[in-house]
Amino acid sequence: MPVFVITSGNKLDELGDVESALEEHCVVPPDGGWGWVVVAASFMCNFVVDGIIFSGGMLLTPIQKEFNASDGQVAPVNSLLAGFYLLAGPFVSALANKYGFRVVTIVGSLISSAAFAISYFATSVEYLYLVYGVVGGIGFCMVYMPAVLTVGFYFERWRALATGLALCGSGVGTFVFAPLTVALIDSLGWRATVVIHASLVLLCIIFGAMFKPINPVMVTLADQPEDDVSRRHEEAVEKLNSILKLHNKLDSGILMPSEMKFTNKVSPHTWMGVANNTRYPTAEEVFRGSNSHLSRRSSATASTLKNHINKPIHFIAVPVAEKDEQEESNSNNDNAEPLIPEPVKVVKDVKPRRSHVDLVARPLYRDDIFFGGSLARLPQYTSRTSLGYHLHVTHVPTQEDAQEERLGKCRICPEAVRRALVTLLxxxxxxxxxxxxxxxxxxxxxxxxxxxxxxxxxxxxxxxxxxxxxxxxxxxxxxxxxxxxxxxxxxxxxxxxxxxxxxxxxxxxxxxxxxxxxxxxxxxxxxxxxxxxxxxxxxxxxxxxxxxxxxxxxxxxxxxxxxxxxxxxxxxxxxxxxxxxxxxxxxxxxxxxxxxxxxxxxxxxxxxxxxxxxxxxxxxxxxxxxxxx
The missing domain is CATH 1.20.1250.20 (MFS general substrate transporter like domains)
Structure with missing residues (x-):
C-alpha cells in the first residue's frame, strides 16, 4: 500500500521517491537580524495607534462644544474607536492568517487614515460614531494586531524582551500624543487635528511594509542506502496502520493515501466547514522522528538551528483528531514512538515559492502566537530542542488550504480564514x-x-x-x-x-x-x-x-x-x-x-x-x- 507525503510543491508523491519527495520547509525564528527592525516597526505602530486612542479624551470637549452635546452623547466617539480596536481582533487575526501581517497592516493604515480624514467633514456626533469610531477602530485593529503578533513570530529566545520593547510604544505614544493633541486643538481646532492624525497613521504603511514573511529552511532526508530506506518505509507503514484508527475519523482534507480517503461530512465539532485548530494534528504528531533531540532539550537554539540540526521529521497524512484521542496523545506525547525514523538535513538559503512560504507561515496555526512572555516558562519549550518545540506548537495546513494557496483561488472566505475564526471563537x-x-x-x-x-x-x-x-x-x-x-x-x-x-x-x-x-x-x-x-x-x-x-x-x-x-x-x-x-x-x-x-x-x-x-x-x-x- 503506497504512503504519500506533501512535497515542497504540495504534490502527492510516494515514499519510494526519496530524492524528490521527502522534503519540506520549516519556519524558524531568526531571533535577531531583521527581527529587530520588526521590533522597531512594531514599536512605531503601537506609538501611533495607542497614542491616538489614549489621547482621544482631549478631543471630546471641543466636539461637545461644537455640537452642543452632553458627556454621555460625546463619549461613544472615542469608546467606539477603542471598542472596535479590540472587537475586530479575531476577524483581523483571521485575515492576517491568510494574507500575512504586511498586507493587513497596510490596508488597515489606509482605512483608519481615510476614516480620520473624512471625519473632518463631520456634521454630527452620530457621523463621528460611524466614521471615526467604527471604521477608524477597525482600521486601527488591522494595524495593532499584526504589530503585536509579528514580533513573536520573529523571536524565540528573546521573545519576552522583543515583545516588551515593541509594546513600550504604547506608553511612549501616550506620553507624546496627549500634550501634542491639546496643542494642535488649541492652535488649529479639532477638525484639523484629526486630519493631522490621519497623516501620521499613513506612516504605518511604511512600518507595516517591514513585516516581511520569514523564509523557511528546507528540511529533507539525508542520503541513505536503498535497502535501509525500503525497510524503514515498510516499518513506518505498519506502525502507521496500527496507530491510526481511521474508520471513525473525519477526513479533514489533510493529505492521506488515496484508498484511505473518507467523504467529508458534518461532525459535532465542526462549523463553517472546518474544525477547531486543536482538532488538527501538530507537526510533531505528524512528522515525529526517532531522534531523541525532538523530545529532550539540548543547547541548540533558533540562532544555531540552521547549522545544527539532525532532527527526523516527515510529512505523514493523518485525519482530524477526535477530542479524547487528542488529549490522550497530548498526555503521552513525550513518550510516543516515532512514526518515521529517518535522519534529515537542513538546506540553507532556500528560496521557496511565495505561495508555499505563506502556507508554511500561517501564524494562527501556532499555539503560542499570542504568548508574549518568556518561552523559558513553558515546559513544552524547555523539554525540547528548538525544532522540536516549533513542531509541537504548529498545526499542519490541510489539502484544501494548500490547493487554495497554490492555485490562487479567490474565495469570499478561504479555509485559512475560516479555520482561524473557528479557533478564535x-x-x-x-x-x-x-x-x-x-x-x-x-x-x-x-x-x-x-x-x-x-x-x-x-x-x-x-x-x-x-x-x-x-x-x-x-x-x-x-x-x-x-x-x-x-x-x-x-x-x-x-x-x-x-x-x-x-x-x-x-x-x-x-x-x-x-x-x-x-x-x-x-x-x-x-x-x-x-x-x-x-x-x-x-x-x-x-x-x-x-x-x-x-x-x-x-x-x-x-x-x-x-x-x-x-x-x-x-x-x-x-x-x-x-x-x-x-x-x-x-x-x-x-x-x-x-x-x-x-x-x-x-x-x-x-x-x-x-x-x-x-x-x-x-x-x-x-x-x-x-x-x-
Missing amino acids: DVSLFKSPTFIILTVSGFFTMLGFFVPYMYVKQRAELHGVGKASSVMLVSAIGVANIVGRIACGLVSSMPKVSPLWLNNIALSTGGIATMISGLCYDDFYQFGYCVVFGLSIACFASLRSILVVEYIGLEQLTNCFGLFLLFQGFGALLGAPIAGALMDMTKSYDISFYVSGGFLLFSAVMCFPVDYISRWEKSRNKLDSTPKV
Whole structure:
C-alpha cells in the first residue's frame, strides 16, 4: 500500500521517491537580524495607534462644544474607536492568517487614515460614531494586531524582551500624543487635528511594509542506502496502520493515501466547514522522528538551528483528531514512538515559492502566537530542542488550504480564514469555569480601563488644577505604563512569584486608587494617582497570556484570546459612555471614577479563587477521563 507525503510543491508523491519527495520547509525564528527592525516597526505602530486612542479624551470637549452635546452623547466617539480596536481582533487575526501581517497592516493604515480624514467633514456626533469610531477602530485593529503578533513570530529566545520593547510604544505614544493633541486643538481646532492624525497613521504603511514573511529552511532526508530506506518505509507503514484508527475519523482534507480517503461530512465539532485548530494534528504528531533531540532539550537554539540540526521529521497524512484521542496523545506525547525514523538535513538559503512560504507561515496555526512572555516558562519549550518545540506548537495546513494557496483561488472566505475564526471563537471554552472567570474579569477591567484616560484631564481642570499640569496627567499614565511593563516582566519571571497574585494585587491597587483619586486635587496627588494607575494596568496587559497558559494551557491560548478580545472590546465600548452618562446625571466626575474603580477592583476580586477553581477543574476532568470499570 503506497504512503504519500506533501512535497515542497504540495504534490502527492510516494515514499519510494526519496530524492524528490521527502522534503519540506520549516519556519524558524531568526531571533535577531531583521527581527529587530520588526521590533522597531512594531514599536512605531503601537506609538501611533495607542497614542491616538489614549489621547482621544482631549478631543471630546471641543466636539461637545461644537455640537452642543452632553458627556454621555460625546463619549461613544472615542469608546467606539477603542471598542472596535479590540472587537475586530479575531476577524483581523483571521485575515492576517491568510494574507500575512504586511498586507493587513497596510490596508488597515489606509482605512483608519481615510476614516480620520473624512471625519473632518463631520456634521454630527452620530457621523463621528460611524466614521471615526467604527471604521477608524477597525482600521486601527488591522494595524495593532499584526504589530503585536509579528514580533513573536520573529523571536524565540528573546521573545519576552522583543515583545516588551515593541509594546513600550504604547506608553511612549501616550506620553507624546496627549500634550501634542491639546496643542494642535488649541492652535488649529479639532477638525484639523484629526486630519493631522490621519497623516501620521499613513506612516504605518511604511512600518507595516517591514513585516516581511520569514523564509523557511528546507528540511529533507539525508542520503541513505536503498535497502535501509525500503525497510524503514515498510516499518513506518505498519506502525502507521496500527496507530491510526481511521474508520471513525473525519477526513479533514489533510493529505492521506488515496484508498484511505473518507467523504467529508458534518461532525459535532465542526462549523463553517472546518474544525477547531486543536482538532488538527501538530507537526510533531505528524512528522515525529526517532531522534531523541525532538523530545529532550539540548543547547541548540533558533540562532544555531540552521547549522545544527539532525532532527527526523516527515510529512505523514493523518485525519482530524477526535477530542479524547487528542488529549490522550497530548498526555503521552513525550513518550510516543516515532512514526518515521529517518535522519534529515537542513538546506540553507532556500528560496521557496511565495505561495508555499505563506502556507508554511500561517501564524494562527501556532499555539503560542499570542504568548508574549518568556518561552523559558513553558515546559513544552524547555523539554525540547528548538525544532522540536516549533513542531509541537504548529498545526499542519490541510489539502484544501494548500490547493487554495497554490492555485490562487479567490474565495469570499478561504479555509485559512475560516479555520482561524473557528479557533478564535471557540464557544466550547465556556464549559470551563476558569475561562469564564478570566473572561468576565477582563470585561470588567475594560469597563474601567479607559475612563481615567478620557476624563482625568477634564476632572482636574474642573477642580482648579492648572491646564499645563492637567494635560500632563495622561502623559504620566503613559510613562508609568512603560515602567510597569518592564517591572512586571522582571518580577513575573521570578520562579517564586505567582503571576495570578501579581495581577490581582495590581488590579486591586489600580481600582482602589481610582476610587480615592478624587480625595484631593493637589498636583502631586493627581500625578501620584496617574502613576499608580499606569503601573497597575501595565501588569494586567503583560500578564494576561501568562495566566491563560498557566491555568488553561498553551494549547488553548489562541482559542482563549479570540473571545478575550471580544469581551474586552465590549467592555471598552461601554465603559466611557457609562461614565459620561453618570456625569450627565450627577454633574460630577466623582461618581464616574468611583464606578470605574469599582469595576477594576471587582475584576481583581473575581480572580482570587482562580487557582483553587483551576485545580478543582483539572481534577474533575481527570476523573471524568478515567475509564469506568
